[in-house]
Amino acid sequence: MDVLNANKYVVNGRVYRRNVPLEAAQGGGLRTTAIERFDLPDVDDDYDSDQDFEKTNVDNVGDEIVEQSTTNTKVTATPAAPAADHYGIVYNERKRAFMTEISFPEELLGRLIGTKGTTKKNIEDSTGAKIDIPKRGYAGPVGIASPSRESVERCYDRIEMIIFDGRKRLPFTHFVMFPALEPQVVNAHVKLIDSIRGSADVDEACKDPSIFMPPTKLHLTIIPLWLFGEKEIKATxxxxxEAVFNFGVENSGGVDVKLKGLSHFGDEDLDSVRVVYAKVVDSPKAQDLADQIASKLVTAGYGQEPRGGKVKLHLTVLNTKYLDTDDKEKQVIDATGLFKQFGHVEYGNFKVNQVHLCTMGATDANTGGYPVIHTSSI
Structure with missing residues (x-):
């Protein structure tokens, strides 16, 4: 690739560099280096009521695009063996079309369709590819097809950008964490809860059993994520x-973590606290690994960059969001007495030798902990 004259396109005012497509690498020719304008219009966050976008099997999309002109693309595709690449493109001999699918959250389909279908049509016209969208209420991937492989890639890229920008509007779905289930940590946590609930000097609101982190779910959060579909879960x-393997080359056997003292989130005073946590101190290797993992997942577009660029490792002791109330004023506690009596508590030292990818807000029926989707051993 000519770095100074790389292929580019513009989406909503931002310039993106386009990697050399496989066809060009095989001698199929390069697209011109002129910047292509692609300004997405304002879109609805729900399906447009005037349109009924039926879901058809991606295998049928080729019937609609075989005769489609490829003048919008600078490359004419030739049948080739499917490449094991980011796009997962396959060539259908019968349809004479390149095809792929991309996982797309149903909550964001309105942003892909646009007002009266304008965004979908804009992408199709600009890339020369046909987009197949699931019918409302039916989960499934978005299909892409075109006689040109490059058209499919360009269409895929632009749909990915909609996902990247839109996913931040949705709740987190997963998170990465260090488990903290060593016996001494669990015992210290249970002992602290019992002491808080039995203390006459602690405000009664701090004693509600529903606000304490269950001992079976103790962990150090690294980063919350938005993951849509099996492909993104596997990529994560x-x-x-990879991150754990590279780190473990020089740090095999796990990393040491020290939990000492309590703190709380935000700038709120001690009489209006929402979250109390045990502080991670003197744990440089654990911090380094957490920062590396978070950085890679942010770069991949699956997570939000931590404030200040550093992961704030902590073990949650209690969180008032678990209170069974809609009254915002009751979702804070006066933790003055709690911190005065227990602010210097120590959970002790323990070793972390695994990193877990877990489902957000769920409970494993067998363990009582968070459902673990994937484990990377240090």
């Missing part, structure tokens, strides 16, 4: 394996 697992 690969990122974790």
């Amino acid at each position: 697992a690969s990122i974790l394996d």
Whole structure:
């Protein structure tokens, strides 16, 4: 690739560099280096009521695009063996079309369709590819097809950008963490809960059993994630394996963690606390690994960059969001007495030798902990 004259396109005012397509690498020719304009219009966050986008099997999409002109693309595709690449493209001999699918959250389909279908049509016209969208209420991937492999790649890229920008509007689905289930940590946590609930000097609101982190779910959060579909989950697992493997080359056998003292999130005063946590101190290797993992997942577009660029490792002791109330004023506690009596508590030292990818907000029926989707061993 000519770095100074790389292929580019613009989406909503941002310039993106386009990698050399496989066809060009095989001698199929390069697209011109002129910047292509692609400004997405404002879109609805729900399906447009005037359109009924039926879901058809991606295998049928080729019937609609075989006769489609490829003048919007600078490359004419030739049948080739499917490549094991990011796009997962296959060539259908009968349809004479390149095809692929991309996992797309149903909550964001309105942003892909656009007002009266304008965004979908804009992408199709600009890339020369046909987009197949699931019918409302039916989960499934978005299909892409075109006689040109490069058209499929360009269409895939632009759909990915919609996902990248739109996923931040949705709740997190997963998170990466260090488990903290060593016996001494669990015992210290249970002892602290019992002491808080039995203390006459602690405000009654701090004693509600529902606000304490269950001992079976103790962990150090590294980064929350938005993951949509099995492909993104597998990609995240690969990122974790690679990061942990590279780290473990010089740090085999796990990393040491020290939990000492309590703190709380935010700038709120002690009389209006929402979260109390045990502080991670003097644990440089654990911090380094957490920062490396978070950085890689942010770069992949699956997570949000931690404040200040550093992961704030901590073990949650209690969180008022678990209170069974809609009254915002009751979702804070006066932790003055709690911190005065227990602020210097120590959970002790333990060794972390695994990194877990877990489902957010769920419970494993067998363990009582978070459902673990993937484990990377240090």
